[in-house]
Amino acid sequence: MEVEMSSETPRAPNARPSGAPGWVAIPAPLARLFKKFPLLTYPPNELPARSPSARDVATLYVFISNEDALRGLPSFNPSCLKWQAFLKLSGIDFRVVSSNNHASPSGALPFLIPPSSANAPSVCTPIASNKLEDYAAQHGTSNVPAAPDFKQETYESFLSYQIRNAWLYALYLSRPNSALLSQLYITPVSASRVVRTTILYQLRHAAETEILKSMGVPAVNSDALYRGAKEAFGALSAVLGSGDWFFGDASPSLFDATVFSYTHLLLDDSLAWEDRALTDIVKRFPNLVQHRDRILQICWGSKT
Template identity: 70%
Template sequence: MSSKTPSASSPKPPGASGWLAIPAPLARLFKRFPLLTYPPNELPIRSPRARDIATLYVFISDQDALNGLPSFNPSCLKWQTFLKLAGVGFRVIPSNNHASPSGALPFLIPPSSPNSFVASRPIPSTKLEQYATEHGTRKLSEISSLKLEAYEALLDHRIRNAWLYSLYLSRPNSALLSRLYITPVSASHVVKTTILYQLRHAAEAEISRSIGTLVVNSERLYDGAREAFEALSTMLGSGDWFFETPEPSLFDAAVFSYTHLSLDQGLKWEDRRLTEIVGEFSNLVEHRNRILQRCWG
């Protein structure tokens, strides 16, 4: 405690009411400009107004989120589609990897009671299948892991590599890449240039790790994607869903996430090689349309 603390018997200046007294110059100022208490600012329009429904955070534009449209990111669209197929009620909110507790999208915030003071714990994508099983209104088909392994590898490597090249490295699609991932982040030319470099460097590095070489050959990537889609088309055959299941599965949602985005005319692809490859397989196009109709009408 300071040794200069005044004692209780110290005289008070005239007009003082205690240690909270406002200094005279400020008091005169406040008399001329009274303090006003303004109401709190409204939440941004994209922020949830209620917690009675789950919230899925994905890569998506503000307008598309308001309209409940599909995400433009395959990983996000896979889970957005799966939750819809399972009959899980949720809203979508635009987000990015930096806002995710796990460092990656999507993630889901379960609904909570209006009177609850405990925040709901985020659910990462690795646990969304279990969440859908517990909270969905429709039971989707399950597929044995032995059947899935080979076909999931086609999606995770050959098709994903071609997707990464098409969006991130193909120069004709630079405008699309900028519109989806760069322009919403910043208006600064320096910042946008930096983000563009980072995205392209990360995509090239991921492709190189997958194919085991530093040389990225676009023709080989597209040829690999065509072979993968041909294998998927053969396996689907004339059925509605993969593996001849009575209802769609998570794998159907995963395939849809690539076929839909490759065929989506709203994205305005300039380099249309991946679009043309998917278009070669009519049953994959019909599969895409089937899920699009079921989930988005």
């Protein structure tokens, strides 16, 4: 995470006159040494070029590699990608920065820092993800439709439970995908084998706990998770039908961005999925694949 540095630095205290009493008397040999080599206070280092004092665009902090952040590519985390895509669909101008949950004021990513300028240098209050829809409504240039509540609640359950649980299993618990999990969340954190082993255990334990709590079962069953995901993607495919966007909207909504956050990551060739069960499930529904491609083209065009 980028750190704002203060332009003020402590000043060195005024030198005392020779022979004046002080809190600590400097031994004569040291005093003679300092007279030959006086202590200097150097000016503060300048901020890096990528940390301008005035941010003319908003900054979205997400899980992403530093290289992909510089290119403005999609996040590899569904929760972050959902809002990254939604803000783009809303016409919000922003840049992305690599971050982690520990850097977030709310303890979770993503969060957004609104733009500031030299004329308004006051510190901007971070905006948590649950406030991003309101922010987009106020500052976006595109009118993103809102899905009907009764429909959205029904189909969001597929994303929040069946698909999310299968995603957690595939990435965090499926042994063939251990290399991908390490690449995304473990290797960038530390070179220490002990630290990496600890992080791996914590991530897997958290994922297993969340799955068990969500499903209310005593043990994780991968076959049941993938069956549930297949049913959920099938239901989403049915409601999308032959239309471009969910619920017959003329343009993509937050719900479209949420579906995209999973389908894109499962279809993204740059992610080396070894356990491809979820990827194969999504590919069974051509309209979901095409839906993903449409949003990818609108939001990222030729960058990906």
